[in-house]
Amino acid sequence: MVTVFRNSLSCQANRVAAVVMLLLLSSACQAKLSSTFYEKSCPNALSTIRKPIRTAIARERRMAASLIRLHFHDCFVQVLVFPSEKLAPPNNHSVRGFEVIDQAKSAVEKVCPGVVSCADILAVAARDASVYVGGPSWTVKLGRRDSTTASPCLACSDLPRPNDSLKRLISRFRAKGLSARDMVALSGAHTIGQAQCFTFQERIYSNGSNIDAGFASKRRLRCPATPGDGKSNLAALDLVTPNSFDNNYFKNLLQKKGLLQSDQVLFSGGSTDDIVSEYSRNPCTFKSDFATAMIKMGNIKPPTGSAGIIRKICSQVNN
Numbered sequence: 001m002v003t004v005f006r007n008s009l010s011c012q013a014n015r016v017a018a019v020v021m022l023l024l025l026s027s028a029c030q031a032k033l034s035s036t037f038y039e040k041s042c043p044n045a046l047s048t049i050r051k052p053i054r055t056a057i058a059r060e061r062r063m064a065a066s067l068i069r070l071h072f073h074d075c076f077v078q079v080l081v082f083p084s085e086k087l088a089p090p091n092n093h094s095v096r097g098f099e100v101i102d103q104a105k106s107a108v109e110k111v112c113p114g115v116v117s118c119a120d121i122l123a124v125a126a127r128d129a130s131v132y133v134g135g136p137s138w139t140v141k142l143g144r145r146d147s148t149t150a151s152p153c154l155a156c157s158d159l160p161r162p163n164d165s166l167k168r169l170i171s172r173f174r175a176k177g178l179s180a181r182d183m184v185a186l187s188g189a190h191t192i193g194q195a196q197c198f199t200f201q202e203r204i205y206s207n208g209s210n211i212d213a214g215f216a217s218k219r220r221l222r223c224p225a226t227p228g229d230g231k232s233n234l235a236a237l238d239l240v241t242p243n244s245f246d247n248n249y250f251k252n253l254l255q256k257k258g259l260l261q262s263d264q265v266l267f268s269g270g271s272t273d274d275i276v277s278e279y280s281r282n283p284c285t286f287k288s289d290f291a292t293a294m295i296k297m298g299n300i301k302p303p304t305g306s307a308g309i310i311r312k313i314c315s316q317v318n319n
Contacts, residue, residue, distance in 0.1 A: 026126045031140035042112035049121055052103040061243045064129040065193025066097040071126035075297045076158050105314050118314035119144040123298050135245030138291035145308025162199040166265040176300050183290040184266055184275045190237040191249035195259055197223035198231040203261045211262055212256040250280035
């Protein structure tokens, strides 16, 4: 009888232990991002990140656009830390700014070694880059871990392409939990930065009805029609104010002066025309929606808790 009683207690104890373990694992895997995540573990994290970001943009204004874009790609496919994804077609010779994130990571490691993830550093860097060039600020939610896996296939399948149709763009963003309005707002990041000739070559030589003839002619000066010639030549996404975060991008679309096909389709008689028109009239609405969309994008299934790691070097898996 005593033996049976003891066995019963042992079974109950095992069940309790199993339930506790499941709860702990569930909590770790479902950890919520928080703006105060490093308040105690690394209180100077944000100010430490900010300095190298500002220094980099002061040296090269284009870097602001590069860091925002890098965060966008990292949210969609976790591109930051994997050479294989850097070399995937949508990213190869396209995404840049890795060295700036490495500098920020190095600075943070000196203050709080092994505490702040590369993914969080990039999220903060994107916000600081926006602010530096006149864009909106937002409260960055933190607590991401760095991924331990990579998928070049995702980079090929999930990232928007320069020739995507409006339907395809909406589908890609919806798959990430982002609305059409979020998509248009995030596309407004093209108010700064540059694109390579090969991404808009077909558009400027198409003689289509959705591109201003004078605009196309000017763009052809540095982007030859011959495949391969000058394919890496750069052109500003916004000719009017290429280094300032404003709403001229949307004004350009109204005039059929979107550089990429995937820009112009946002205003081409489709379902997003009204949003583009609204943003062209109201820069405050655009900036507010952009900040909201950036927060939502930063919440796209980030690894948290035990689901990831804190990398010592952003380009390498810890030994």
